[in-house]
Amino acid sequence: MREKNYLPIALNIEGEKILIIGGGQSAWKKIQILKRFDADIEVVALQVCKEIAESGIPYRIKPYEKSDLIGYLMFYSCTNNRDLDMQIAKDGYELGVLVNIHDQPNLCQFVSPAIYQKDNIRIAVSSNAKDVYASIETRNTIKAFFEKSINYNRSLDF
Numbered sequence: 001m002r003e004k005n006y007l008p009i010a011l012n013i014e015g016e017k018i019l020i021i022g023g024g025q026s027a028w029k030k031i032q033i034l035k036r037f038d039a040d041i042e043v044v045a046l047q048v049c050k051e052i053a054e055s056g057i058p059y060r061i062k063p064y065e066k067s068d069l070i071g072y073l074m075f076y077s078c079t080n081n082r083d084l085d086m087q088i089a090k091d092g093y094e095l096g097v098l099v100n101i102h103d104q105p106n107l108c109q110f111v112s113p114a115i116y117q118k119d120n121i122r123i124a125v126s127s128n129a130k131d132v133y134a135s136i137e138t139r140n141t142i143k144a145f146f147e148k149s150i151n152y153n154r155s156l157d158f
């Protein structure tokens with residue numbers, strides 16, 4: 001397989017339909033990040049955790065089928081099942097729905113960066129899907145830098 005080469009872009013997802021397949025803690029983590037960007041999120045899963053059930057996010061309790069992907073801009077598969085994930089990734093590529101498979105960079109069409117957001121400034125750190133811990137650490141360093149600068153500027157007000 002050719003080496004993947006991810007383009008970092010900023011994508012408007014306000015009102016866009018995004019599907020989460022799976023309803024465990026991995027799905028819940030993705031949902032919490034997406035909720036900050038006003039997407040129209042839905043979940044399909046055999047069962048959902050308490051956090052999702054109580055979140056107000058619409059969910060359908062059913063086994064995944066290829067037709068579930070139709071009409072979505074993108075999806076995140078969090079089924080914790082490698083064979084199923086492989087099938088879901090294939091279906092997504094065939095239907096032209098953007099593919100993200102939890103913890104499986106080799107199957108992902110797009111990957112989620114570590115984000116620092118301060119109002120309309122958004123800094124997204126990606127490692128080209130090679131080292132998620134480096135992305136998180138770099139984001140945390142950027143966050144600490146920004147928050148220090150912000151405090152410094154504020155102190156000038158006094």
Ligand SMILES: C[C@@]1(CC(=O)O)c2cc3[nH]c(cc4nc(cc5[nH]c(cc(n2)[C@H]1CCC(=O)O)[C@@](C)(CC(=O)O)[C@@H]5CCC(=O)O)C(CC(=O)O)=C4CCC(=O)O)c(CCC(=O)O)c3CC(=O)O
Pocket residue numbers: 029030033100101102103104105108110111112113114115125126127128129130131132133135136
């Ligand atoms: C490729 C990618 C695919 C994708 O998911 O898009 C991917 C893959 C993998 N993640 C793994 C582990 C963890 N990932 C996190 C957290 C985050 N992961 C995110 C992104 C990405 N993760 C994409 C790459 C981005 C890039 O280019 O660098 C973040 C930044 C954004 C988000 O998820 O939206 C979000 C931080 C959110 C925040 O802090 O703001 C945590 C911590 C936690 O969950 O608390 C753990 C440890 C606990 C656990 O194992 O779950 C492993 C196993 C690694 C190993 O142990 O070897 C793989 C597989 C592998 O690397 O091979």
Ligand SMILES: NC(=O)C1=CN([C@@H]2O[C@H](COP(=O)(O)OP(=O)(O)OC[C@H]3O[C@@H](n4cnc5c(N)ncnc54)[C@H](O)[C@@H]3O)[C@@H](O)[C@H]2O)C=CC1
Pocket residue numbers: 021022023024025026027029044045046047048049062063064078079080081084
């Ligand atoms: N504490 C934390 O921050 C985190 C903990 N974890 C842990 O890692 C483990 C794995 O968690 P998850 O990745 O969330 O997996 P999980 O096994 O908890 O959830 C998988 C989800 O996929 C659904 N699913 C499976 N097959 C399906 C099918 N054919 N059709 C539709 N839905 C289907 C299941 O119903 C379930 O909702 C758990 O023990 C979890 O607690 C995972 C991520 C973060």
